[in-house]
Amino acid sequence: MKKRYLIAALVVAAVLVLPKIISMQVAKSVTNYAAQVNQVQGYMAEVTEFNEGWFSSKGKIKLTVDMAKLAPDMDLTQEQQKPELILSFNSYHGPIFFSESFGLGLAKWSLIYSGETLRQKLVWDAARPFYQVLVEHSLFGGTELQDSVAAFIAQKSDGTREITFTGYVGEGDDSTGTFKYKGTSDAFKASAETGVFDVTDLALVMEVDGDIVKAMNGELLDSLLGFMIGDITFAKVGQDKPEFSIENFNIFVSSKLDDEEAFATMNQEIHIGNVEAQGYSAKSLNLELEINQISVPFLKAYQEFARNMSSFSEVEIQQKSLEFLRTNALDLLQGNPEINITDLSAKLPEGELKAHSKNKLVGIDAVPAAPADPKFWLDHTVSDTNIVIDKALAIKMAVFYMTNQFAQNPQTVGMSKEDIAAIVEQQAPMFIEQLQVQGLMVDKGDKYESNLIVKDGQVLLNGTAMPLPY
Numbered sequence: 001m002k003k004r005y006l007i008a009a010l011v012v013a014a015v016l017v018l019p020k021i022i023s024m025q026v027a028k029s030v031t032n033y034a035a036q037v038n039q040v041q042g043y044m045a046e047v048t049e050f051n052e053g054w055f056s057s058k059g060k061i062k063l064t065v066d067m068a069k070l071a072p073d074m075d076l077t078q079e080q081q082k083p084e085l086i087l088s089f090n091s092y093h094g095p096i097f098f099s100e101s102f103g104l105g106l107a108k109w110s111l112i113y114s115g116e117t118l119r120q121k122l123v124w125d126a127a128r129p130f131y132q133v134l135v136e137h138s139l140f141g142g143t144e145l146q147d148s149v150a151a152f153i154a155q156k157s158d159g160t161r162e163i164t165f166t167g168y169v170g171e172g173d174d175s176t177g178t179f180k181y182k183g184t185s186d187a188f189k190a191s192a193e194t195g196v197f198d199v200t201d202l203a204l205v206m207e208v209d210g211d212i213v214k215a216m217n218g219e220l221l222d223s224l225l226g227f228m229i230g231d232i233t234f235a236k237v238g239q240d241k242p243e244f245s246i247e248n249f250n251i252f253v254s255s256k257l258d259d260e261e262a263f264a265t266m267n268q269e270i271h272i273g274n275v276e277a278q279g280y281s282a283k284s285l286n287l288e289l290e291i292n293q294i295s296v297p298f299l300k301a302y303q304e305f306a307r308n309m310s311s312f313s314e315v316e317i318q319q320k321s322l323e324f325l326r327t328n329a330l331d332l333l334q335g336n337p338e339i340n341i342t343d344l345s346a347k348l349p350e351g352e353l354k355a356h357s358k359n360k361l362v363g364i365d366a367v368p369a370a371p372a373d374p375k376f377w378l379d380h381t382v383s384d385t386n387i388v389i390d391k392a393l394a395i396k397m398a399v400f401y402m403t404n405q406f407a408q409n410p411q412t413v414g415m416s417k418e419d420i421a422a423i424v425e426q427q428a429p430m431f432i433e434q435l436q437v438q439g440l441m442v443d444k445g446d447k448y449e450s451n452l453i454v455k456d457g458q459v460l461l462n463g464t465a466m467p468l469p470y
Contacts, residue, residue, distance in 0.1 A: 043063065043064070043065060043066070044063070044064040044066065045061055045062070045063050045064075046061065046062045046064075047059060047060075047061055048060050048061065048062050048086075057090070058088070058089065058090045059088075059089055060086055060087065060088050060089070061086075061087045061089065061111075062084055062085070062086055062087075063084070063085045063086075063087055064082055064083070064084050064085075065082065065083050065084075065085070066082055085113055086113075086114075087111055087112065087113050088111075088112045088113075088114070089109060089110060089111045089112070090109060090110050090112075109134075109135055110132060110133065110134045110135075111132065111133045111135075112129045112131070112132045112133075113129060113130055113131040113132070114129045114130060115129060115130025115131065115150075118130055121154055122152045122153070122154050123152060123153050123154075123155065124150040124151060124152035124153075125150060125151070128150055129150070130149065130150050130152075131147070131148070131149050131150070132147065132148060133145065133146070133147035133148075134146045134147070143173060143174050144171075144172070144173045144175075145170075145171065145172040145173065145181070146169075146170065146171050146172075147169075147170045147183070148167065148168060148169045148170070149165075149167055149168040149185075150167055151165060151166050151167035152165050152167075153165070162190065162191055162192070163188075163189070163190050163191075164187070164188070164189045165185070165187075165188050165189075166185060166186040166187045166188070167185060167186075168183055168184070168185040168202075169183065169184060169185075170182065170183030170184070170204070171183075172206070177209075178207055178208065178209045179206070179207065179208045179209075179210075180206070180207050181204075181205065181206040181207075182203065182204070182205045182206075183203065183204040183205075184201075184202065184203045184204075185202040185203075186200065186201065186202075187199065187200045187201075188200075188202070193237070194236060194237065195234055195235050195236040195237050195239075195243065196234070196235050196237075197233075197234050198231070198232070198233045198234075198235075199229060199231070199232050200229075200230050200231045201228075201229065201230025201231065202227075202228070202229055202230075203226075203227075203228040203229075204226070204227055204228075205224070205225070205226040205227075205228075206223070206224065206225050206226075207223060207224040208221055208222075208223045209221055209222035209223065210222070220255065220257060220261075220264055220296060220299060220300070221255070221257070222255065222256045222257060223254065223255050224252065224253075224254040225252070225253045225254070226250065226251065226252045226253075227250070227251045227252075228248075228249070228250045228251075229246075229248075229249040229250075230247070230248065231245065231246070231247055232245065232246040232249060233245040233246075242276070243277070243278075244275070244276060244277035244278070245274075245275070245276045245277075246272060246274070246275050247272075247273040247274040247275075248271070248272065248273030248274070249271075249272050249273075250269070250270070250271045250272075251268075251269070251270050252267070252268070252269040253266075253267070253268050253269075254266070254267045255267075257296065261296060262295070262296055262335075263292075263293050263294060263295060263296060263335055264294045264296055264299060265290070265291065265292050265293075265294070266290075266291040266294065267288070267289065267290050267291075268287075268288075268289045269286075269287070269288045269289075270285075270286070270287045270288075271285070271286050272284075272285040272286075280349075281348075281349065282346055282347065282348045283346075283347040283348075284345065284346065284347045285345070285346045286343050286344070286345045286346070287341070287343070287344055288341070288342045288343040288344075289339070289340070289341055289342075290338070290339075290340040290341075290342050291337070291338065291339050291340075292337070292338040292339075292340070293335045293336050293337045293338055294332065294335065294337055295331040295332050295334070295335045295337075297328075297331050298328050298329075298331040298332040298335075301324070301327075301328045301331070302324070302328070305320070305324050326367070329367050330364075330366065330367050333361060333364040333367070334364060334365065336360060336361060336362050336363075336364075337360070337361055338358070338359065338360040338361075339359050340356075340357065340358045340359060341355065341356055341357040342356055343356060344356065344357075348393055348396070350390065350392040350393040350395070350396045351389070351390025351391070351392045351393035352389070352390055352393065353387075353388075353389045353390075353393060354387075354388045354389075355385070355386065355387040355388070356385070356386055357383070357384070357385040357386075358382075358383065358384045358385075359381070359382075359383045359385075360381070360382045360383070361377075361380050361381060361382075362380055362381075362382055363380055364380050374468075374469060374470060375457070375468075375470050378454065378457050378459070378468070379456075379457040381454045381455075382454065382455050383452070383453065383454035383455075384451075384452075384453050384454075385451070385452040385453075386449070386450070386451045386452075387449065387450045387451075388444070388447055388448070388449045389447060389448050389449075390446060390447055391446055391447060391448060394432055394441075394448050395428050395429065395432060398428040398431045398432055399424050399425065399428045402424045402427065402428060402431060403420060403421070403424050406420045406423070406424065407420070432448075436448075439461055439462055439464055440461070440462075441462070442462050449462075450462060451463075
């Protein structure tokens with residue numbers, strides 16, 4: 001019986017004492033988070049109010065955004081240069097949450113931006129804040145996150161809508177040891193006198209193998225960031241068919257460190273399902289870029305250099321950039337860095353274009369005394385570039401290029417579009433034939449191909465050695 005009472009007493013003590021211990025940790029965490037935000041370029045956070053309670057705490061954070069550092073080229077008014085946001089936070093301390101909803105956990109907190117000043121221009125549900133994020137830490141170490149932006153409309157003075165946004169909802173957790181997040185929004189529409197701009201099915205995905213705050217601060221971690229849009233259209237007023245449309249627009253950026261964390265690999269992918277503009281269409285547009293063997297010490301040095309760049313004048317930027325390269329370039333070059341285009345492709349009505357390019361610097365032990373010496377760089381370059389294009393598409397591209405040349409030529413600037421089109425149509429095949437005579441491309445039946453190889457200080461274009469400028 002006494003043992004049963006002892007266990008009950010311990011449980012009650014835990015329920016009563018643990019919240020106070022957790023509240024002290026929450027206070028420390030809020031201060032630490034603010035300090036970490038202050039290390040992120042262009043952001044300053046200050047805890048202006050903190051009321052610590054036994055079972056819950058609340059307070060306010062002032063977030064200042066330094067637009068001069070984030071967007072130094074933007075022409076901003078004095079008021080726009082450092083906007084301030086007041087964020088309210090509430091935390092509930094476990095193991096039992098005595099909040100709006102009963103639950104178990106280590107801690108639960110919310111961060112809210114009411115956005116009241118925005119109501120002068122935007123209209124949204126009066127019962128909710130403009131933005132809020134909810135975070136819950138479980139008793140076993142996992143963390144779950146939910147955030148949202150209110151659906152809103154922006155109206156003109158006459159009451160007609162200029163902007164309609166259906167809202168944004170995101171969810172994330174680190175239950176697997178990797179922070180995974182996905183946010184979605186159904187639609188964004190902007191109307192103007194010229195037409196209507198529509199974006200639908202937006203999604204943001206993120207994976208970070210490590211501390212998300214450290215990743216935001218620029219620390220190199222294994223990560224993936226993706227941004228996807230279902231459809232983008234612009235329709236002029238009075239037109240049934242869009243002026244242009246883009247379907248399935250996807251961007252992915254990822255980074256990965258090697259086991260020793262000495263080198264990083266970075267990838268960027270852009271994929272577009274379909275594009276239509278002015279009666280012309282293209283499908284399956286792809287660009288995949290891969291950067292390998294990038295020195296981590298070089299990247300860290302560059303990040304530190306970039307953080308201070310906004311405080312330099314234009315002349316100082318040039319001087320300090322040269323100093324930076326003299327000090328750090330060898331770290332980059334000794335790692336045999338690569339930059340590869342693994343896929344450049346598109347399908348057009350006239351045919352397909354496919355290309356890839358692999359490029360690597362090798363065997364560099366010292367920075368050359370004359371950095372502009374072409375022989376040095378050719379001797380240390382290994383490169384293989386290949387382009388294959390259907391013949392009908394090659395003719396189409398030649399027509400496009402020559403039409404632009406005629407339009408800019410003072411001798412033909414007064415000619416009609418019809419006359420230029422007739423001349424270009426006649427001369428485009430001869431232009432392609434001349435490229436073959438010069439050895440720039442090779443006839444492969446229904447396609448043209450071009451291959452450029454650089455190795456051992458030699459340059460081969462379609463198997464023929466090219467004369468070098470030294």
